[in-house]
Amino acid sequence: MDIVACYKWVLDEQDIKIVPGSLLLDTSRAKGKISDYDKNVIEEAVLQAEKDDTVTVTALTFGNAKAKQSLKDALSRGPVKGYWVNDAAADIADGFVTANVLTAALKKIGAYDLILFGEGSSDAYGQQVGPRVAALLGIPVVTFVTKLEISEGKVMAARKIGDCTEDVTVNLPAVITLLPEVCKPRIPGLKQVLGASKKPVQEFKLADLDLVAENTLPKNKIKSIQGYAMDRKNEIYTDGTVDEKVNTLIASLTKEGLL
Amino acid sequence: MNGIFVYSEDIAVTKQLLNIGRSLADVLQVNVTALALNETETDTAGLIACGAEKVIALSGSNPWVESYAESIAECIAKENPLLVLIGGTMRGKDVAARIAAWHSHGLVNSAMSIEVVERKLETKRMLYGGLAVCKEELSEGCIVTIDPRTYEEAAADPLRNGDVVACTAQSNDAVLVGGVCPIVRERADLANAEKIICVGRGLSSQSDMKLVEDLAEKIGAEIGCSRSIAEDYHWLPTESYIGLSGQKVKPQLYLSIGISGQVQHIVGARDARVIVAIDKNEKAPIFSAADYGIVGDLYEIVPKLIEKLGK
Amino acid sequence: MEDEKFDVIIVGAGPAGSACAYILAREGKSVLMIERGDTAGSKNVTGGRLYTYALELVESNLYKEAILERAVVREQIMMLSDKTGLTIDYFAGTNMEERMPQSYTILRAPFDEWFAGKAEEQGAMIAAGILVDELIEKDGKIVGVKAGGDEMYADLVIAADGVNSSMARQAGLKKEWNGHEVGIGVKEVIELDPETIQQRFNIGPDEGVARAILGGTDSVMGGGCLYTNKDTISLGVVLSPASLAAQKRSIADIYQDFKMHPAIYPLIKDGTTVEYSAHLVPENGWNSVPKKLYRDGFLMVGDAAGFVINTGTMIRGIDLAIVSGVAAARAVLKAAAPADVGQLYMKELNELQLISTMQLFAGWPQITGLPRMSSVYPDLANEMIGSLFYVDGKLPKRMDKSMLQILRKHVGIGQVLADAWKGFKAL
Ligand SMILES: Cc1cc2nc3c(=O)[nH]c(=O)nc-3n(C[C@H](O)[C@H](O)[C@H](O)COP(=O)(O)OP(=O)(O)OC[C@H]3O[C@@H](n4cnc5c(N)ncnc54)[C@H](O)[C@@H]3O)c2cc1C
Ligand SMILES: Cc1cc2nc3c(=O)[nH]c(=O)nc-3n(C[C@H](O)[C@H](O)[C@H](O)COP(=O)(O)OP(=O)(O)OC[C@H]3O[C@@H](n4cnc5c(N)ncnc54)[C@H](O)[C@@H]3O)c2cc1C
Ligand SMILES: Nc1ncnc2c1ncn2[C@@H]1O[C@H](COP(=O)(O)O)[C@@H](O)[C@H]1O
Numbered sequence: 003m004d005i006v007a008c009y010k011w012v013l014d015e016q017d018i019k020i021v022p023g024s025l026l027l028d029t030s031r032a033k034g035k036i037s038d039y040d041k042n043v044i045e046e047a048v049l050q051a052e053k054d055d056t057v058t059v060t061a062l063t064f065g066n067a068k069a070k071q072s073l074k075d076a077l078s079r080g081p082v083k084g085y086w087v088n089d090a091a092a093d094i095a096d097g098f099v100t101a102n103v104l105t106a107a108l109k110k111i112g113a114y115d116l117i118l119f120g121e122g123s124s125d126a127y128g129q130q131v132g133p134r135v136a137a138l139l140g141i142p143v144v145t146f147v148t149k150l151e152i153s154e155g156k157v158m159a160a161r162k163i164g165d166c167t168e169d170v171t172v173n174l175p176a177v178i179t180l181l182p183e184v185c186k187p188r189i190p191g192l193k194q195v196l197g198a199s200k201k202p203v204q205e206f207k208l209a210d211l212d213l214v215a216e217n218t219l220p221k222n223k224i225k226s227i228q229g230y231a232m233d234r235k236n237e238i239y240t241d242g243t244v245d246e247k248v249n250t251l252i253a254s255l256t257k258e259g260l261l
Numbered sequence: 262m263n264g265i266f267v268y269s270e271d272i273a274v275t276k277q278l279l280n281i282g283r284s285l286a287d288v289l290q291v292n293v294t295a296l297a298l299n300e301t302e303t304d305t306a307g308l309i310a311c312g313a314e315k316v317i318a319l320s321g322s323n324p325w326v327e328s329y330a331e332s333i334a335e336c337i338a339k340e341n342p343l344l345v346l347i348g349g350t351m352r353g354k355d356v357a358a359r360i361a362a363w364h365s366h367g368l369v370n371s372a373m374s375i376e377v378v379e380r381k382l383e384t385k386r387m388l389y390g391g392l393a394v395c396k397e398e399l400s401e402g403c404i405v406t407i408d409p410r411t412y413e414e415a416a417a418d419p420l421r422n423g424d425v426v427a428c429t430a431q432s433n434d435a436v437l438v439g440g441v442c443p444i445v446r447e448r449a450d451l452a453n454a455e456k457i458i459c460v461g462r463g464l465s466s467q468s469d470m471k472l473v474e475d476l477a478e479k480i481g482a483e484i485g486c487s488r489s490i491a492e493d494y495h496w497l498p499t500e501s502y503i504g505l506s507g508q509k510v511k512p513q514l515y516l517s518i519g520i521s522g523q524v525q526h527i528v529g530a531r532d533a534r535v536i537v538a539i540d541k542n543e544k545a546p547i548f549s550a551a552d553y554g555i556v557g558d559l560y561e562i563v564p565k566l567i568e569k570l571g572k
Numbered sequence: 573m574e575d576e577k578f579d580v581i582i583v584g585a586g587p588a589g590s591a592c593a594y595i596l597a598r599e600g601k602s603v604l605m606i607e608r609g610d611t612a613g614s615k616n617v618t619g620g621r622l623y624t625y626a627l628e629l630v631e632s633n634l635y636k637e638a639i640l641e642r643a644v645v646r647e648q649i650m651m652l653s654d655k656t657g658l659t660i661d662y663f664a665g666t667n668m669e670e671r672m673p674q675s676y677t678i679l680r681a682p683f684d685e686w687f688a689g690k691a692e693e694q695g696a697m698i699a700a701g702i703l704v705d706e707l708i709e710k711d712g713k714i715v716g717v718k719a720g721g722d723e724m725y726a727d728l729v730i731a732a733d734g735v736n737s738s739m740a741r742q743a744g745l746k747k748e749w750n751g752h753e754v755g756i757g758v759k760e761v762i763e764l765d766p767e768t769i770q771q772r773f774n775i776g777p778d779e780g781v782a783r784a785i786l787g788g789t790d791s792v793m794g795g796g797c798l799y800t801n802k803d804t805i806s807l808g809v810v811l812s813p814a815s816l817a818a819q820k821r822s823i824a825d826i827y828q829d830f831k832m833h834p835a836i837y838p839l840i841k842d843g844t845t846v847e848y849s850a851h852l853v854p855e856n857g858w859n860s861v862p863k864k865l866y867r868d869g870f871l872m873v874g875d876a877a878g879f880v881i882n883t884g885t886m887i888r889g890i891d892l893a894i895v896s897g898v899a900a901a902r903a904v905l906k907a908a909a910p911a912d913v914g915q916l917y918m919k920e921l922n923e924l925q926l927i928s929t930m931q932l933f934a935g936w937p938q939i940t941g942l943p944r945m946s947s948v949y950p951d952l953a954n955e956m957i958g959s960l961f962y963v964d965g966k967l968p969k970r971m972d973k974s975m976l977q978i979l980r981k982h983v984g985i986g987q988v989l990a991d992a993w994k995g996f997k998a999l
Pocket of ligand 2 (some may be wrong): 585586587589605606608609612613615616620621622703705732733734735738757758759808809810848851853874875876879880887888889890892893898
């Protein structure tokens with residue numbers, strides 16, 4: 003049984019600054035990371051493999067040259083092999099392009115029974131790549147899953163959909179998108195980190211994949227990306243006794259007509 | 262005719278979509294088609310009153326709405342609309358993404374706004390967890406999901422008329438749905454609350470919720486939380502968490518206790534009139550998002566607040 | 573996984589560790605470098621300067637690839653009194669090709685990451701995000717390390733884990749630091765656009781300033797430093813913990829006042845702080861370097877060995893860390909048997925003149941440690957120079973008299989002579 007865990011290499015939003023005096027984003031100091039919830043995706047895949055030794059987990063990412071760093075991190079979390087579609091096109095890819103590229107890569111890889119995605123990536127939070135890939139591959143998808151059990155060519159999954167939970171069953175091959183609650187990602191140990199650098203990574207270029215040009219062009223045109231301007235009073239009481247601080251706050255809230 | 266197509270599995274949301282859909286259609290001078298799935302005749306007629314020129318009433322026997330994605334996609338293909346609006350519920354997003362893939366169309370999820378600029382459609386949505394706003398010009402046929410309650414329901418005008426076309430839908434039964442268990446709403450709706458107190462991981466144990474409840478009672482507030490409190494600790498139900506993937510709220514007062522204020526959280530409370538934060542870490546990002554704040558230990562500040570408000 | 577063994581395990585990917593790993597890997601040794609930060613450099617206090625001679629020892633011309641900020645063309649010493657400041661500015665010329673040795677300002681996070689990356693390119697294995705908990709000892713010999721539940725073995729473990737080296741303590745070669753042996757440093761990186769920096773410091777686009785600052789620390793013993801980077805300024809103070817305790821103020825408060833000093837603030841005005849961090853610095857020079865720097869299967873480099881020189885006008889730790897890393901690597905390469913490495917390491921340290929340099933400056937802590945260095949003398953210097961420029965239309969005092977008067981106001985003549993003698997002896 004082959005599980006492919008898809009993860010995205012993103013900029014750490016905590017390092018992104020809004021340039022003072024303008025709404026421009028400064029990403030120059032931002033480091034990359036595996037998209038927060040995709041760590042849970044890899045973990046869940048690996049937990050499945052740890053329960054059943056016929057399960058093989060690989061990891062798949064589509065990213066630019068910098069995403070190379072991510073493979074070691076991803077593989078130290080347990081997958082036996084990494085697939086990396088290395089292309090600068092990833093920088094401007096939307097859900098449409100990403101899904102097309104991942105689908106082409108999955109077809110090339112060939113071995114997939116279960117493909118796992120995150121609920122949404124921490125940069126774009128496009129919330130679409132998983133179900134899109136399922137649609138393109140013509141296989142079923144179960145979204146927003148919090149629990150997963152594989153047996154005899156089937157997946158039993160618990161979904162959490164706003165106002166209810168659902169238990170569903172689907173035959174493999176299938177796509178599942180996971181909510182982060184599904185599991186807690188591990189912190190890889192020394193041996194796992196060392197082991198990762200010995201694991202194979204297969205690299206593809208877009209040209210290696212069966213893709214027509216128009217499927218690698220984003221659909222919508224981005225007109226602007228602007229920092230969200232937070233216009234707040236920022237009256238923060240740091241000094242003084244608890245009494246004084248609380249009094250000042252109560253006075254301010256009274257003035258606002260809130261008490 | 263390339264019009265605007267709206268769909269949600271929740272008819273109340275469909276009516277919200279009709280509000281914005283209708284006004285866009287008026288600017289673009291096109292028609293609106295609404296799709297209703299397994300709704301009563303009165304309800305489908307209601308969609309006409311709310312502004313649709315045409316309603317496609319799909320019916321099928323599978324209660325699982327996601328199973329109709331293919332059928333919905335077919336209806337959309339036939340209409341060949343220039344814009345598809347789908348309700349941004351979880352089920353809506355699931356269906357939207359697959360339709361977008363089948364049709365090779367763009368998809369913008371959770372648009373905050375959509376408008377016509379120089380005869381082109383433009384949306385705004387959050388990026389980087391809410392740190393930034395991205396403005397996009399939509400390609401023709403693009404699907405846009407809009408979260409529930411982003412717009413009010415369209416006002417019903419019983420004098421409007423339009424066609425209702427009934428169709429039988431073919432469900433895809435690849436996914437077998439077993440038990441469905443509704444999550445009982447335990448608390449008042451945060452979306453309409455005037456005052457909200459929000460708790461985060463600064464609270465060291467569930468028993469300390471009492472402290473927060475006492476304060477909430479004093480000032481007449483509802484209680485919300487960060488994602489971790491609901492999803493990792495399960496101290497409060499899912500619908501209590503505020504943020505990017507949780508609730509968006511617009512209270513008069515939002516008061517956070519022990520919440521660091523990561524952008525994905527605060528984005529859900531940015532429409533509050535007044536934001537107040539209590540956190541012991543002076544450098545917590547919550548303070549740059551706050552109007553008023555106290556840097557201090559919540560276990561000292563909150564009891565003092567309760568005491569002083571009680572007098 | 574089968575138990576593997578490396579030739580060398582290096583704990584810590586600071587400049588000392590990376591220099592050592594680079595050479596060993598290049599020469600074909602199997603090297604594992606373990607760093608607790610998520611990336612090399614992520615835990616390190618940013619800012620500082622690097623003397624390129626040290627990188628030359630690792631590999632000729634390597635510095636040309638390094639992530640450097642600005643070439644230091646102005647060396648400055650600043651003395652602060654309450655409200656005034658006196659700056660001595662030495663312009664060292666701009667032609668970098670002619671100038672040897674050179675030094676550059678650097679930001680540690682990108683520099684360390686680059687350096688560790690270079691070592692990796694040479695074939696060193698790097699495991700980041702892993703904290704080494706313990707040394708593994710067998711029959712009186714250090715044979716490996718433990719991290720989390722994992723054990724890893726090597727012929728030699730090199731402690732490059734910095735000033736608080738828990739490896740050196742566990743090996744029994746170093747005790748906890750005494751208060752007077754370390755300084756506590758805080759440092760801020762303040763963002764400003766490059767043009768503003770160039771204008772404020774009178775430098776060209778790739779040129780930089782290194783400034784040592786005395787005074788302005790509320791009489792707490794220690795000093796400050798300022799470096800101009802490409803689009804940031806590193807500003808910090810390193811203070812004596814004992815003296816801080818006596819003053820009963822936090823280092824953060826003192827730093828805040830220092831930063832707001834009327835002679836400092838205009839330099840950083842309108843800047844945004846992008847980083848704030850605190851760190852220890854070995855302050856006691858040679859006298860605090862442990863008697864023994866190695867034992868069977870183990871040796872220490874860089875800050876872990878206490879290789880820092882602080883003269884008050886200059887702090888050298890990064891270059892000495894690199895030099896000691898080079899020495900350790902050379903020792904490993906030359907050793908016929910693992911047991912020889914320790915002694916060869918000392919020999920290399922001698923040959924690279926690290927030990928003699930440290931010894932030369934051995935007396936300096938006595939000078940920098942003089943309580944008068946951080947307030948009385950800076951005040952004195954300011955007032956003396958200030959008086960030279962003071963014109964109020966009245967009859968000026970005779971210069972020699974007024975100078976003497978100023979001197980007496982601040983400090984007894986006997987004290988000056990005693991301090992001067994102490995300084996002279998120390999040199
Ligand atoms: C794609 C994505 C979507 C997300 N969506 C959401 C979302 O919708 N909603 C959401 O909430 N999060 C969301 N998150 C998670 C979010 O990034 C944060 O991780 C989360 O909000 C942190 O919760 P917290 O503030 O309770 O915890 P922490 O970040 O751990 O903060 C705890 C705070 O408590 C303070 N504290 C501790 N002890 C005390 C004390 N005694 N007194 C006072 N203060 C104290 C600490 O200083 C700290 O600031 C999302 C993340 C991603 C990647
Ligand atoms: C405020 C300040 C200003 C300074 N200015 C200058 C200057 O201008 N010029 C100069 O030359 N020097 C300066 N120094 C001194 C210089 O920073 C140090 O001497 C130098 O960094 C020493 O390098 P190192 O490789 O020995 O140790 P470090 O750079 O401290 O590196 C040690 C590494 O080991 C890692 N580590 C520690 N413990 C473990 C563990 N158990 N497991 C895994 N990893 C571990 C750490 O994360 C770190 O990355 C300054 C120091 C301070 C504090
Ligand atoms: N470039 C990518 N490479 C691999 N997987 C991706 C990529 N982008 C998105 N994904 C996967 O799709 C999920 C949803 O992403 P998104 O639709 O962008 O919110 C993520 O959690 C990942 O599992």
